[in-house]
Amino acid sequence: MSTRMRVGMIAAVAATAALTGVATAGATPSGPGLTGKTIWQTTAGGKDYILRQITIPAGQSTGWHYHAGTLYGFVEKGTLSHFDSTCKSDGVYDAGSALTEPSGAENVHIGRNLGTTPIVLDVLYVLPQGAALSEDAPNPGCDFA
Secondary structure (H helix, E strand, O other): OOHHHHHHHHHHHHHHHHHHOOOEOOEOOOOOOOEEEEEEEEEEOOEEEEEEEEEEOOOOEOOOEEOOOEEEEEEEEOEEEEEEOOOOEEEEEEOOOEEEEOOOHHHOEEEEOOOOOOEEEEEEEEEEOOOOOOEEOEOOOOOOO
């Protein structure tokens, strides 16, 4: 998929989520092999817009974290299992699904790959200018990481 198509697709997902209210999708490090590649970025109106492709290997996770801004994601491949700080699933997203992650330290979460193939996500980060992509958070007491 071309960069222009990715940017357009994620922008459409972000706009749809904003307009329709799509449900949202010691520090714990991400699992080994998790990779992120920046595809496109710009800054406008005091916000950073960063499009990244994230790959989560089978059996791995993002680690517990939160974001200073809202994220809009699209699952290209695999199935993402998403959990909130109550240790309960707040969504399972198959290939072709969109998800939204709200901002703030009160929205600690983890993305897990419980499958046997890698997950590939396209994620648009909408962050305050200069903010980190994510902030690590301690495991809130769940029996998984």
